[in-house]
Structure formats: structure tokens, C-alpha cells
Amino acid sequence: MVIKMSLERLKKEMVEMGEFGRDPQRKVESYSDLDPEKGVTRPCGTDANKKARDYVVAHMEEAGLKVKVDKVGNIFGRLEGKTDKGVIWAGSHVDSVLNGGQFDGTLGVMTALEATRRLIEEDHENYRPIEVVVYTGEEGSSFPLALLGSSTLIGKVTYDQALAAKNRDGEILEDTLEKIGYKGDFERKLDDVEYSLELHVEQGPVLDAEHIPVGIVENITGLAWILATIEGEENHAGTTPMKMRKDALLAATEIVSLVNKNALDLLDKYGGSTVGTVGRFNALPGAPNIVPGKVEVGIDVRDVVEENLTFMIDEAKKALKNLEKKYGVSVSLEMPFGVHKAAPLSTEVVDTIELSAQEVKVTAKRMNSGAGHDSQNIAEKIKTGMIFVPSIKGISHAPMEWTEWEDIEKGTKVLTQTLKNLSMKK
Amino acid sequence: MVIKMSLERLKKEMVEMGEFGRDPQRKVESYSDLDPEKGVTRPCGTDANKKARDYVVAHMEEAGLKVKVDKVGNIFGRLEGKTDKGVIWAGSHVDSVLNGGQFDGTLGVMTALEATRRLIEEDHENYRPIEVVVYTGEEGSSFPLALLGSSTLIGKVTYDQALAAKNRDGEILEDTLEKIGYKGDFERKLDDVEYSLELHVEQGPVLDAEHIPVGIVENITGLAWILATIEGEENHAGTTPMKMRKDALLAATEIVSLVNKNALDLLDKYGGSTVGTVGRFNALPGAPNIVPGKVEVGIDVRDVVEENLTFMIDEAKKALKNLEKKYGVSVSLEMPFGVHKAAPLSTEVVDTIELSAQEVKVTAKRMNSGAGHDSQNIAEKIKTGMIFVPSIKGISHAPMEWTEWEDIEKGTKVLTQTLKNLSMKK
Numbered sequence: 001m002v003i004k005m006s007l008e009r010l011k012k013e014m015v016e017m018g019e020f021g022r023d024p025q026r027k028v029e030s031y032s033d034l035d036p037e038k039g040v041t042r043p044c045g046t047d048a049n050k051k052a053r054d055y056v057v058a059h060m061e062e063a064g065l066k067v068k069v070d071k072v073g074n075i076f077g078r079l080e081g082k083t084d085k086g087v088i089w090a091g092s093h094v095d096s097v098l099n100g101g102q103f104d105g106t107l108g109v110m111t112a113l114e115a116t117r118r119l120i121e122e123d124h125e126n127y128r129p130i131e132v133v134v135y136t137g138e139e140g141s142s143f144p145l146a147l148l149g150s151s152t153l154i155g156k157v158t159y160d161q162a163l164a165a166k167n168r169d170g171e172i173l174e175d176t177l178e179k180i181g182y183k184g185d186f187e188r189k190l191d192d193v194e195y196s197l198e199l200h201v202e203q204g205p206v207l208d209a210e211h212i213p214v215g216i217v218e219n220i221t222g223l224a225w226i227l228a229t230i231e232g233e234e235n236h237a238g239t240t241p242m243k244m245r246k247d248a249l250l251a252a253t254e255i256v257s258l259v260n261k262n263a264l265d266l267l268d269k270y271g272g273s274t275v276g277t278v279g280r281f282n283a284l285p286g287a288p289n290i291v292p293g294k295v296e297v298g299i300d301v302r303d304v305v306e307e308n309l310t311f312m313i314d315e316a317k318k319a320l321k322n323l324e325k326k327y328g329v330s331v332s333l334e335m336p337f338g339v340h341k342a343a344p345l346s347t348e349v350v351d352t353i354e355l356s357a358q359e360v361k362v363t364a365k366r367m368n369s370g371a372g373h374d375s376q377n378i379a380e381k382i383k384t385g386m387i388f389v390p391s392i393k394g395i396s397h398a399p400m401e402w403t404e405w406e407d408i409e410k411g412t413k414v415l416t417q418t419l420k421n422l423s424m425k426k
Numbered sequence: 427m428v429i430k431m432s433l434e435r436l437k438k439e440m441v442e443m444g445e446f447g448r449d450p451q452r453k454v455e456s457y458s459d460l461d462p463e464k465g466v467t468r469p470c471g472t473d474a475n476k477k478a479r480d481y482v483v484a485h486m487e488e489a490g491l492k493v494k495v496d497k498v499g500n501i502f503g504r505l506e507g508k509t510d511k512g513v514i515w516a517g518s519h520v521d522s523v524l525n526g527g528q529f530d531g532t533l534g535v536m537t538a539l540e541a542t543r544r545l546i547e548e549d550h551e552n553y554r555p556i557e558v559v560v561y562t563g564e565e566g567s568s569f570p571l572a573l574l575g576s577s578t579l580i581g582k583v584t585y586d587q588a589l590a591a592k593n594r595d596g597e598i599l600e601d602t603l604e605k606i607g608y609k610g611d612f613e614r615k616l617d618d619v620e621y622s623l624e625l626h627v628e629q630g631p632v633l634d635a636e637h638i639p640v641g642i643v644e645n646i647t648g649l650a651w652i653l654a655t656i657e658g659e660e661n662h663a664g665t666t667p668m669k670m671r672k673d674a675l676l677a678a679t680e681i682v683s684l685v686n687k688n689a690l691d692l693l694d695k696y697g698g699s700t701v702g703t704v705g706r707f708n709a710l711p712g713a714p715n716i717v718p719g720k721v722e723v724g725i726d727v728r729d730v731v732e733e734n735l736t737f738m739i740d741e742a743k744k745a746l747k748n749l750e751k752k753y754g755v756s757v758s759l760e761m762p763f764g765v766h767k768a769a770p771l772s773t774e775v776v777d778t779i780e781l782s783a784q785e786v787k788v789t790a791k792r793m794n795s796g797a798g799h800d801s802q803n804i805a806e807k808i809k810t811g812m813i814f815v816p817s818i819k820g821i822s823h824a825p826m827e828w829t830e831w832e833d834i835e836k837g838t839k840v841l842t843q844t845l846k847n848l849s850m851k852k
Contacts, residue, residue: 204665221664225714237703237726238647238796239630240820242689249707250686253679260676263668277663279716281675281709288651288705288724295707298714300663370664394666 007409010114014408017055017094017110018102021048028102031392031402039399042096043142044073045167045176052094053182056109056134063117065132069184072162073177074149075134076188079116081126081423086194088422089382090115090415091133093149093374097141101201101401107389107408108199109134115416119423126423128194135374136182142167150374154381159187195349195422196384198375199415201403205394206367213410214364215388216353219304220376221273221368222342224313226299227280228255228320228333234285234293245291249283251327252295256281258319259299259312266308273368274303276312304342304368313339343376349385349422356417362410371396387415433835436540440834443481443520443536444528447474454528457818457828465825468522469568470499471593471602478520479608482535482560489543491558495610498588499603500575501560502614505542507552507849512620514848515808516541516841517559519575519800523567527627527827533815533834534625535560541842545849552849554620561800562608568593576800580807585613621775621848622810624801625841627829631820632793639836640790641814642779645730646802647699647794648768650739652725653706654681654746654759660711660719671717675709677753678721682707684745685725685738692734699794700729702738730768730794739765769802775811775848782843788836797822813841 011029019025021042028034042048053075060067060077068076076089092108112132119126136149143165145151152162163174177183202208207215232248256278263276280298297320301312313335320331350366357364369386378384389411392402437455445451447468454460468474479501486493486503494502502515518534538558545552562575569591571577578588589600603609628634633641658674682704689702706724723746727738739761746757776792783790795812804810815837818828 202665203662204667205661205670206665206667209670223664227714235631235820236629236797236822237701237705238649238728238798239628239632239822240701240796241630241632241699242686242693242701244631244635244820247686247703249682249704253682256675256679260668260673267668273667275663275666275668277673277715277717278675279663279709279714279718280712281707281718281721282712283705283707286706286708286724288653288726289703290705291703292705292707298712300714302664370666371662372664394661394670396662396665 007405010110010412011405013059013110014102014107017052017106020051021096034400034402036399039099040096040102041098042094043098043139044095044137045142045180049095050180053134056094059113060132063113064120065116068186069182070186070188071159071184072149072152072173073136073182073184074153074188077113077132079120079126079130081128081130083127084129085192086128087192088128088130088419089133089193089196090130090419091135092198092200093135093138095137095139095142097139097397099399100397101399103201103401103403104203104396105138107201111199111412111415114412115419118416119420124420127426128423130419130423138374143173144168147372147374147377150377153188153190154377156377190381193382196375196378196382197387197415197418198373199387199389199411200373201391201396201401202388203371203391203394203396207388207390208392208394212363212365213390213407214357214362214414215367216350216364217345217369217386217388218350218366219345219368220343220373221302221304221370222306222309223302223340223372224309224335225337226313226316226333226335228297228331230295230297230323230329230331232293232327232329235291237289237291240291246328247291248295248329249292251323251329252297254323255297255316255319259316262312262315266311270308272303272305272308273370274308274312275370276301302370306342309339340372343379345375345379345385346383349383352421353385353387353414353418356421357414360413360417362414364414387411433831436536436838437831439485439536440528440533443478443532446477447522460826460828462825465525466522466528467524468520469524469565470521470563471568471606475521476606479560482520485539486558489539490546491542494612495608496612496614497585497610498575498578498599499562499608499610500579500614503558505546505552505556507555509553510555511618512554513618514554514556514845515559515619515622516556516845517561518624518626519561519564521563521565521568523565523823525825526823527825529627529827529829530629530822531564533627537625537838537841540838541845544842545846550846553852554849556845556849564800569599570594573798573800573803576803579614579616580803582803616807619808622801622804622808623813623841623844624799625813625815625837626799627817627822627827628814629797629817629820629822633814633816634818634820638789638791639815639833640783640788640840641793642776642790643771643795643812643814644776644792645771645794646769646799647728647730647796648732648735649728649766649798650735650761651763652739652742652759652761654723654757656721656723656749656755656757658719658753658755661717663715663717666717672754673717674721674755675718677749677755678723680749681723681742681745685742688738688741692737696734698729698731698734699796700734700738701796702727728796732768735765766798769805771801771805771811772809775809778847779811779813779840779844782847783840786839786843788840790840813837
């Protein structure tokens with residue numbers, strides 16, 4: 001049976017959620033309502049974050065879901081099944097970056113709730129329990145340790161470690177959660193959970209450019225940062241002859257083209273989705289008439305293939321070190337969080353999503369995720385799948401983030417059908 | 427007759443001058459006394475600048491010079507000659523950059539005073555009048571329009587325009603000068619002035635590296651700034667495929683190596699003293715995981731040969747514009763003060779300085795000045811020469827600026843002998 005969506009209800013709820021953390025508080029219903037300066041600011045633990053959580057919980061309860069909150073504030077709204085084993089999770093997060101959009105995270109929570117409600121309303125007899133999940137602190141905007149809720153669920157950090165994590169104001173998570181009323185009293189074990197789904201905006205330009213409404217994520221990319229400081233000699237630009245300089249900028253620029261070239265070479269060779277970016281690049285002191293004495297460089301490399309990621313990292317490090325000999329500069333570098341390995345998602349779930357999309361007649365393409373998500377953690381323990389919907393011009397984490405309602409409708413149909421198909425598995 | 431210097435007196439005065447604008451106020455007598463954080467801050471019109479002016483005026487009067495102050499605060503301490511025609515100026519400035527050194531400018535004023543005193547003490551019968559000059563506002567640290575006093579003297583700006591110039595606090599020069607007691611009542615005409623001398627620290631590394639105590643400046647370099655903004659598209663570094671980017675940084679880095687290469691090519695071809703520097707280079711927004719949407723670039727090119735300077739400017743502008751096609755970025759550029767033409771100094775004065783150095787047995791080399799000085803203005807109207815003394819490691823405009831006393835002694839000998847030789851010309 002093909003499910004009939006109630007877009008109006010979902011749209012109303014998404015727009016109302018989008019009011020929390022928007023200053024001034026107002027409803028944004030269409031792309032033309034957007035203000036490029038004023039997005040949504042709803043970091044974990046803020047008053048706006050509490051309001052968003054309260055809104056979700058109220059709607060979960062209204063739908064008949066039983067709500068539980070774990071010790072780190074992850075929220076679970078449960079619909080029982082015929083069995084209590086093989087639970088299916090569907091959800092995302094409701095915290096945001098500073099001045100972000102209204103879809104990132106929130107759309108995954110509200111579409112999961114909508115899909116679950118549809119099953120209830122259609123008297124679908126789900127064999128397995130379904131839990132609509134809200135993960136705590138996905139963004140690093142408040143607690144710099146991002147993916148906080150999902151990291152705790154999979155045991156990457158303990159509940160105690162997570163509760164002691166400090167936000168940018170120096171407040172620990174435990175106090176923050178108590179303040180907003182989301183410090184639960186249990187630790188969610190994963191033994192009874194079998195599948196996990198997350199719908200999310202792509203945050204990239206591919207689906208929008210190709211006019212495809214749904215992406216099925218096969219892998220979440222591996223990621224590393226290399227932060228380097230290149231030090232030469234700060235000198236007067238007028239009085240220091242060219243051949244007596246140690247120009248930190250001249251040395252550092254080599255890295256920009258190299259990182260770019262290495263990524264393009266891998267793409268030529270293997271196809272794939274390698275990206276290499278120099279995003280931070282600042283010459284100091286920064287006056288036109290002073291030869292730069294220092295350049296701060298921040299490199300971001302990502303690949304779903306481990307060997308490619310290693311190649312990108314090693315080549316960048318080697319090139320940075322080579323600058324010392326070639327330019328007489330000194331180079332120091334660090335990798336602040338080491339290497340985040342790529343997370344392959346479950347082929348079983350990916351296949352189920354693809355089948356479900358065909359059943360509801362929505363065009364979908366397999367792709368990789370270049371951004372990080374809670375699903376990359378969850379995938380380490382549970383069979384996980386992700387559904388992407390387009391981001392207009394690829395914009396996300398910014399006030400102009402937008403996804404057309406018709407694409408949301410298509411994505412929700414696929415999510416609902418997938419949830420239905422998985423929930424009937426015995 | 428070879429003049430015998432009193433280094434002790436000059437040293438004492440230089441050290442005392444170096445106390446004004448140093449916080450905490452203290453005497454710095456040797457390189458090892460320097461504090462790399464705490465230099466001299468004495469912008470035009472500050473209390474410290476007033477104290478330095480008062481100190482100079484008191485010592486001028488003590489030496490028997492007649493002091494006059496013009497409408498924009500230029501100070502002239504006059505020793506009469508047998509004739510009142512063909513006046514010789516010798517001097518520099520006593521204002522400083524923020525957190526600069528104690529020699530830049532001040533050394534040119536105090537050595538001119540010392541040289542003049544020596545002539546008096548030796549009963550030298552100078553045919554021409556000598557005026558020890560302190561130019562107002564050489565640095566742009568207070569009034570962004572640098573070389574303010576000398577620009578007024580040569581009529582590049584009128585006295586009224588100069589008096590209406592605003593400092594960084596929005597105060598006009600006229601009020602500033604009245605506050606510190608240096609708003610004089612006359613306009614200094616140049617009809618009776620024939621020669622001008624300025625001793626200055628090199629502010630570059632050449633004399634120090636070559637162990638030569640005195641430089642004789644033949645040309646003050648021509649200078650232009652090209653400030654460019656390169657705009658691409660700010661994107662998520664993880665989700666934006668390499669081939670869908672408009673990376674402003676990748677485009678902008680081409681300029682750095684090009685400016686450098688063009689300068690080296692001209693040096694290879696003509697020798698000379700071409701310099702080309704990208705001193706400002708800042709990618710925005712500056713996070714490792716965001717493809718830079720904008721880069722601010724500040725280019726400084728200098729040459730004493732007009733065609734070379736034009737080549738450097740034209741090539742940089744052309745290359746910037748070419749980025750638009752090649753990378754799909756947009757480029758805007760401006761040249762905030764157009765082109766400052768190179769100022770050739772007087773061959774007559776240069777020859778006299780060289781002869782004088784030989785007479786007092788001080789090694790000297792002809793060179794160009796890569797930095798700007800009041801003398802570049804004065805040279806437009808008066809036969810002008812400059813004497814450089816070494817800057818250790820080329821450092822200037824910074825707390826670690828230093829010149830050894832023995833080099834100061836040698837430079838002062840050359841200045842005194844030159845002043846003597848010029849003053850006897852009929």
C-alpha cells in the first residue's frame with residue numbers, strides 16, 4: 001500500500017519549530033521569507049533548544065508515543081510493536097549552529113514523527129517497536145564535542161564523560177540539561193535496537209543541481225583536519241630585498257594548490273567523492289607593506305575510501321614539511337581530532353530505502369555524505385540508513401538554507417515507506 | 427679639517443628622547459636593554475610627541491639656534507650664515523608609529539642638531555644659514571595622511587588642507603597642534619632653501635648584512651598598492667564536490683607567486699631594487715571546513731625605475747582580472763593612493779656626501795631607499811640627500827629596532843662633514 005502524506009501538518013510543525021531561536025521570532029514558510037542575516041540559533045541547552053524539545057515531546061505524546069529521556073538528554077518517543085525486540089529508530093537532532101537554517105536536524109525529527117503518526121493513523125500493524133529519536137548536541141556550537149548524544153549511545157564516550165563535557169561558557173552538560181529539564185534518569189542500551197534511519201538535508205549542491213528529490217546515503221565520509229602554522233620572517237616590504245626574505249605567505253600558498261590537485265587526481269583516478277579544502281588561510285600581521293611572518297593554515301580532507309584519505313593526509317603533511325627546506329620557514333602542525341574514519345551504512349537498509357523509493361515512485365540516487373551526522377556513530381552498532389533531500393544551492397549552516405516542500409514531501413514518503421517495510425520484518 | 431664627534435652627548439640625548447612614549451618610561455642604552463613587547467609610541471599630537479618636541483626645542487635654544495614653528499607644526503632651529511640665502515636644511519621627524527623604535531626619525535633630528543652644534547663649537551664660519559628641521563606627522567599612525575609636514579612645505583597640500591586633516595580620533599590637526607602648543611603662525615616658503623639632508627635608519631637589512639656603516643641614498647623608491655577582493659562561493663567543504671566550487675582562495679593564491687616571480691624576473695634582467703609583496707592575504711570566513719568565499723589581498727610593489735613599477739602594477743592587475751575567467755570568481759580592485767612616483771635625489775648632494783665620507787674615512791655605499799621619507803617630498807623642490815645607517819636585522823617600526831652607537835657615530839661624522847662642505851659653498 002502506498003502511503004498518503006499529510007504535508008500540511010508537517011509543514012505547519014516545521015514552520016513552528018523554525019520560530020524557536022529566530023530573532024525576531026517569526027514564521028518562515030517559503031524561500032522568499034528568508035532573511036539572509038537572520039537564521040535560527042538553537043545550540044544545545046539554550047532556551048530556544050528547550051522550547052524546540054518541549055514542542056517535539058508534546059507532539060510525540062499527542063500522537064500516543066511514550067516519551068523517555070536518557071541521562072544525556074536524548075529523547076525517545078516509542079510506538080510499541082507486536083514484539084519488543086528489533087527496535088527501529090528514526091530521528092535526528094533539534095539543536096542548531098549559530099545563525100543556521102530551520103531544516104538541518106529538525107527535519108529528520110519531524111519527518112520521523114510524521115511517518116510514525118501515519119503508520120498509526122493507517123492502523124499499520126508494526127511488528128517491531130519504532131522510536132522517534134532526538135539526539136542531544138549534534139552540532140559543536142555549544143558543546144565543542146559534537147555528536148554528543150550519539151557518541152554516548154554507542155559508548156564512544158561514557159555517560160559520565162558526556163555529562164561532564166563543558167560548553168563554551170564553561171557550564172557542564174549535566175547542569176545545562178537540569179536547567180532545561182532534560183536530564184533523564186536512565187542509560188539507553190542498544191541491545192534491543194536493530195535499525196536506525198535518519199532523514200537529513202544534503203547540505204551540498206548535488207541533488208539540487210541534478211533535480212533529484214532523494215539521496216540514499218551509502219557512506220558517511222572519513223574526515224581529518226590538518227592545522228599548520230608556517231613561520232618565516234616579518235619584514236618591511238619596501239626595504240627587504242627579495243632574496244633576503246623568508247616570506248611565510250609565498251611558502252604557504254604552495255599548499256593550497258597541492259591539496260586541490262591531490263583531490264582532483266584521486267577523482268580522476270577513482271571517481272569517488274574525495275574533497276580537499278584549505279578553508280583557513282590567514283597571513284599575519286596582514287598589512288600590505290609588511291612581508292608576512294606567519295600564515296595560519298587549516299586543511300580539511302575527506303574521503304569514504306580509507307586509503308585515499310590517508311593519501312590526502314600524508315601528502316599534505318609531507319608538502320608542509322618540505323616548505324621548511326625550500327623556503328627556510330618553520331612549520332608546525334597538528335591534527336586536532338586525529339582521523340574520523342568513514343562510516344559505511346548498512347547495505348540492507350540502503351537496499352530497503354531504494355526499494356521503498358521505487359514503491360512510492362520517488363526518484364532517488366545513491367550517494368555519499370560529505371558532512372558528519374549522528375548516523376555515522378549509530379552505524380557502528382546498528383544497521384543504519386540515511387535519506388537526503390536537496391539543499392537549494394547546497395547551502396546549509398546559514399540563514400539561506402532551504403529545501404522545497406515538495407522535496408520534503410517526497411523524502412517523507414520514502415522515509416515512511418522504509419519505516420513501514422522495516423517494521424514488518426520478522 | 428676632520429671633525430671630532432662628541433658621541434656621548436648625542437647618545438645621552440637619543441636615550442632621553444627614547445623615554446618619551448615608552449611605557450613604562452625608561453632609558454634604553456643598548457640592544458640588550460630592548461623589550462620586544464614595549465617600544466616607543468609617539469604619534470603626532472600625543473603628549474609624548476609634545477615632550478619630544480619640547481626636548482628638541484630646548485636643546486636647539488641651548489645651542490643658540492633661533493627656533494620658529496610654522497602653521498602645521500614644522501620646527502626650524504636656525505643658525506645664521508654670512509649670507510641669508512641658500513639655506514641648508516638637515517633633519518627628520520620625532521613622531522613614531524605605534525610601538526616602534528627610538529631611532530626612526532629622531533636620529534635624523536638629533537644628529538642634525540649635533541652636527542650643527544659641532545660647527546658652532548669649532549667656530550666654523552658657515553657661509554649659508556643652516557636649519558635643523560623637525561617635520562610634522564611623518565608616520566601615518568595618527569594622521570593617516572603621512573608625510574604631512576613635508577607635503578605642506580612643498581605645496582602638495584595647502585596649509586589649510588593640512589590643518590583640516592583628521593586623525594584617527596576624528597580631531598583635526600589644527601586643534602591637535604594648539605593643544606600641544608605647536609600651532610605656529612607663519613608659512614615656510616622654500617625660495618631661500620637650496621639643500622636638504624636627512625640621516626635615517628635604513629629600515630632594511632642590507633647595510634647590516636654587508637657590515638657597511640653608511641648608505642648614500644640615490645633614489646627613494648616609487649610605490650603603489652593594489653588592494654583586491656576576490657569573491658567566489660562560500661560552501662561546505664565536505665558536501666561541495668571539487669568541480670562544483672568557486673574557491674576564492676584557490677584563485678587568489680596564483681597572485682602571490684606571480685607578484686614574487688615578476689619582481690625576481692626584473693631583478694634578474696636589470697639588477698635594480700624591485701620588490702613585490704603580497705602582505706595582506708586573508709581567506710574568509712576562515713574555518714577549515716568552509717570553502718573560502720572571499721579573499722582580501724593587499725599587494726605592495728616598489729621600484730625606482732618608473733617602467734618597472736608600471737610593469738609590476740599592470741601585470742598584477744591583469745593577473746587579478748584573469749582569475750575571473752579561469753576560476754569563475756569576481757575581482758574588484760583599487761589603488762588607494764594611486765602611484766607614488768620614485769624620487770631621485772640630487773646627484774650634487776649625493777656626490778658631496780660620498781666625498782665627505784671619504785674625507786672622514788667612513789666606508790659608504792650608494793643605494794636606494796625602499797621606504798618612504800619626507801625627503802621624497804622635499805626632493806621635488808630642493809636639492810636633497812639622505813644618509814642611511816644600518817638597522818640590525820633590518821628591523822624597524824618595531825620595538826627591536828636598533829642601530830649600534832658606533833655606526834651612529836660614523837653616520838653623524840658623514841652628516842657633519844657634508845653639512846660643513848655644503849655650508850661653505852658660495
